[in-house]
Amino acid sequence: MPSFAPRIRVEVYVPIRYEPAYQDTLMKKTVFPTLLALVSLAFTCAAQTANAPLKPEQIVEQRGLSEVQISPDGERVAFTVAEPPKGATRSSNIWIFNTRTRDLKRFTTATKRDYSPRWSPNGQTLAFLSNRDGSTQIYLLAMDGGEAMKLTDGKSGIESLAWSPDGLRIAFTATEPATDDENKKQEAKDDARVVDKDDKPTRLWMIDIATRQTRQLTNGKWKVSEFGWLPSGNGFVVTATDKYSPERFTNRIYSLDISSSQNNELHEMFAPRGQFGDLKISPDGKSIAYINGRVESPIGHDLFVQSIAGGEPRNLTATAIDRAVENYVWTPDGSILAQVEMGFKTVLYRITTDGKATIVSGLETNPLSFDAHKSGTLALVGQTVKNPRELWVGDTRGHFAQVTNFNEEFRKLGLVEPEMLEYKSFDGLKIEAELFKPRDFKEGARVPLIVLVHGGPTGRWADAFNSHYSAWTQLLVSHGYAVLLPNVRGSTVYGWQFLAANRGDWGGGDFKDILAGVDEVVRRGVADENRLGIGGWSYGGFMAMWTVTQTNRFKAAVAGAGLSDLAAEFGTEDDPTYDEWFYGTPYENLSAFQKNSPITFVKMAKTPTLILQGEADVVDPIGQSQQFYRGLKRYGVEAEFVVYPREGHGFREEKHIIDYLNRLTGWFDRYLKNGQ
Numbered sequence: 279m280p281s282f283a284p285r286i287r288v289e290v291y292v293p294i295r296y297e298p299a300y301q302d303t304l305m306k307k308t309v310f311p312t313l314l315a316l317v318s319l320a321f322t323c324a325a326q327t328a329n330a331p332l333k334p335e336q337i338v339e340q341r342g343l344s345e346v347q348i349s350p351d352g353e354r355v356a357f358t359v360a361e362p363p364k365g366a367t368r369s370s371n372i373w374i375f376n377t378r379t380r381d382l383k384r385f386t387t388a389t390k391r392d393y394s395p396r397w398s399p400n401g402q403t404l405a406f407l408s409n410r411d412g413s414t415q416i417y418l419l420a421m422d423g424g425e426a427m428k429l430t431d432g433k434s435g436i437e438s439l440a441w442s443p444d445g446l447r448i449a450f451t452a453t454e455p456a457t458d459d460e461n462k463k464q465e466a467k468d469d470a471r472v473v474d475k476d477d478k479p480t481r482l483w484m485i486d487i488a489t490r491q492t493r494q495l496t497n498g499k500w501k502v503s504e505f506g507w508l509p510s511g512n513g514f515v516v517t518a519t520d521k522y523s524p525e526r527f528t529n530r531i532y533s534l535d536i537s538s539s540q541n542n543e544l545h546e547m548f549a550p551r552g553q554f555g556d557l558k559i560s561p562d563g564k565s566i567a568y569i570n571g572r573v574e575s576p577i578g579h580d581l582f583v584q585s586i587a588g589g590e591p592r593n594l595t596a597t598a599i600d601r602a603v604e605n606y607v608w609t610p611d612g613s614i615l616a617q618v619e620m621g622f623k624t625v626l627y628r629i630t631t632d633g634k635a636t637i638v639s640g641l642e643t644n645p646l647s648f649d650a651h652k653s654g655t656l657a658l659v660g661q662t663v664k665n666p667r668e669l670w671v672g673d674t675r676g677h678f679a680q681v682t683n684f685n686e687e688f689r690k691l692g693l694v695e696p697e698m699l700e701y702k703s704f705d706g707l708k709i710e711a712e713l714f715k716p717r718d719f720k721e722g723a724r725v726p727l728i729v730l731v732h733g734g735p736t737g738r739w740a741d742a743f744n745s746h747y748s749a750w751t752q753l754l755v756s757h758g759y760a761v762l763l764p765n766v767r768g769s770t771v772y773g774w775q776f777l778a779a780n781r782g783d784w785g786g787g788d789f790k791d792i793l794a795g796v797d798e799v800v801r802r803g804v805a806d807e808n809r810l811g812i813g814g815w816s817y818g819g820f821m822a823m824w825t826v827t828q829t830n831r832f833k834a835a836v837a838g839a840g841l842s843d844l845a846a847e848f849g850t851e852d853d854p855t856y857d858e859w860f861y862g863t864p865y866e867n868l869s870a871f872q873k874n875s876p877i878t879f880v881k882m883a884k885t886p887t888l889i890l891q892g893e894a895d896v897v898d899p900i901g902q903s904q905q906f907y908r909g910l911k912r913y914g915v916e917a918e919f920v921v922y923p924r925e926g927h928g929f930r931e932e933k934h935i936i937d938y939l940n941r942l943t944g945w946f947d948r949y950l951k952n953g954q
Contacts, residue, residue: 328726329717332691332756334939336408337749338932339361341684342370343659343667344647345394349401353378356395356404357384357659357669359684360718363932368510372406375681377655377671383683385419387424389613392417393437399445401840405429407436409706416448418487425643432484437480438504438822443511448485449495451502453478474951475523482516484536495534495542499737504555509563512537515586517557518544525854525863527553527574531566533586548584550591553577553855559586560608565631567614569603572774577736578857579774581616582604598635599627603778605645610652615674617645619771621710622698626656628674639675644741650674661750663712664693693743694755696763699799703767704790705804707779710772711764711795712739714755715804725806726925726950727760729792731814735768735780750813750942757943759811759950760804766791781860784817784844785824792821793829808833809950813942816898816927819890820876823906826887826915827879834949836942838890839898839927842880842906845871852896880909886916888945892925892940897901918945 319425342360347357353376360370371386372395373417385404386392392406407602408426412835414435415424419570430436433455440449457477463469479501485492496502496518504517513535532544551572558567569578572593579907584591595603599618606616607631614629615638624644627635643660646667650656654680660670665892666685672678697713703709716725730750732739766772766788768780776857780788792812799805811834812825813873819840826835841847845864848854848871870879887910891903900921908920920941922934929935 282462284668286454301491307465330694330756331758333755334753334936336691337753338935339938340666340688340743340749343684344773345671346647346649346657346659347395347397348649348655348657350399352653352655355542355649355657355669355671356397357647357657358393358395359384359695363930363935365933366931368517372404372582372737375657375671377657379797380681383664390588395439395802396439398441399443403445404443405439405448405665405735406727409435416485421935422553429487429490432492434478439917440505440507442507443509446487447511448487449505449507449514450483450485451505452482452483454479463505482514483825495536496544500544504557506557506559506566507713509561515547515557515559515566516544517555523580524852525858527551527681527855529554531557531568536707547586548591550582552859554582556605558606558608560612566636567606567608569606569637574859575777577770578603578769579777581614581629583614592631592633594633594772595635596630598629598633600773604647607650609650615648615650615656617648619738621765621771622712622739626738638674639678640672641678643670643678643680646742661742663743664695664740665689687855691752692756693752698797699762699795701794702793703787705787705793706889707767707787709764709766709791710794711762713799713804714751714761714763716755716758716760718758719760719804722803724803724806725758725760726809726946727762727799728754728810728813728950729762729764729795729944730765731766731792731812731818732814733771733814734770735766735784735788735819736770736777737769737817738765738769750939753939753943754946757947759946760799762795762799764792764795782870782874784820784860784873785828785876789821789824789828792825793831796831806892811835811946811950813837813946817841819898819903822887823876824874825887826883828882830884832885834946835885835887836890837887837903837906837947839892840876840889840903840906841898842875842877842902842909844875846905847902848897850899851902877905877909881913883910883913883915886945886949888941889917889919891921892920892927892929893921893923894925895927897927 287380339362345358347356355375358370363453369392371398372392374385375382375414388410390410392408396405402421407414408417416429434452437451440510480501482495499520500518501522502518505514516532516534517529521528530546531548533547540587543742550570552571553576554568554570556569567583580603581595582591601620604617606614616627618627626638629635645658648658654673657671661667666688667681668680671676671681692766694714695838697868699713716739744833754761768788800807810832812832813836814822815838819837822835823836823840823842848857848864889903889907891900910917
């Protein structure tokens, strides 16, 4: 097979920058004594860095790779690189790796966001989305050089795009633009909005590249979520609804014929139950695939294939794999490559349409985004706990090589490898967890332990260093804490029954799974029973709130964007369909919501609790944290409530991220180390 290893000079001299001109200049100016000095200095600095506690400023410097796309000839790999946040913004650019020459080049240089690269069918042009001139529009960049050309100039930001099979058109989704009257009312501050009625639905559009004529393909009440071109280029398969409701799954799959210039009508094809998505059409145009759950689940779990001609959908993975499918691509032979969650790992499977699954072995990393070419070339963004996101290139036989070093500096920080733990919970159910020990841990020396709970609950902890929240672990470990990451019941990575095991029981079996994990770490002589902490974000924040109302065993807690009143949250969050699968509705089953709400038992809390919340969060609105804080203060519990303006469920601004990470370590230090 061809070698995919990057040029040595890139790795030795410039671990972050890759511009060829910069490499050549540096090579010419470097002499042997200077090289020896640099190498000596590098080893000295690496040793010093590896022994020092991590700082939030170091964590936010991670660069985020995503959106891998292989060119039609298989020679080039386009992908997006998000730069570290600077101030209130985070820019991203598109890079290209050449699989033949091994050259790596930054292809766009915007100071805002360039993303969603898509190759034209002939591979000569790259289309992408950018907000460089304000609202998000489509830009085209020719491979033979030159500046990016702005293709669209609409009044609404574009959400997604796809080339037509003949390369002459691009279809895209965007919301219906405001009318002139609506704009005038907005300017005059006469902008009262009727909820639902005045919402602008997402439409499907098409633009002719040569003439730039734009054609709106859907209208009326239709709200489009996804679409895919049919190989003929005369129509689409579309996921849409004309009965949108924030409390119900109403999307269906439709066909849309655009062969005539008349008004186009959506014709229903299929009505999958529950939350489904990632719709993709097979290369021959005869089948569609999508990820869906079971029994109207709120998340996708299994891979389904359905003939466009009709018939029942086939679940390809329920029996063969029974693990959550994250992403997939069709291959030219009609089989599917799927990215699957397996415990803390992520693996690739080749799946045939008759349901046979074979693992692609040899991966030394966990795929996050990937693409496949008919030649057998695979490209993916991979990550592990100690090696943040990088681009890897290989083949379907499992031979891969890392070809970038965007996050090389993180490998010098002394990141800790976890121990895998398996223990039995109260009812005999096996729970898997990662246990991180401090760098200088000595057997027999008990240290303070912090349990971190993942979001979801249909989420997981993974072998990754991929976000500010999962970076909590390495930050705390470097400050002398042992950290336990349990994948409690309800996690997505051990099969459907495990996922559904806490349905209607948040704070029940999952909470006992946490306590059993703490008992196991204490039994092993690692944790100090008198210095225990707990923390998490979203569902993890809920679990931190729940824990302090159920036991005084923990001496400190950090609850980020938590849920304190499940009934109130159902009525105020953006998408309560997720909660309905677990509990029904509070209108008909209020007692179930109340019995699993931390606020119901807040008068029992004694544990000092730090509450972190984005003010603009619509997933777990600010009232959830505010209510819990007031309850804690009512009963004299030591608590702090920190609100971050403009932030949603995930933080974006540099100073806010650094601030809350400093508060996190400071809170645990105060109550688990300083004895307050």
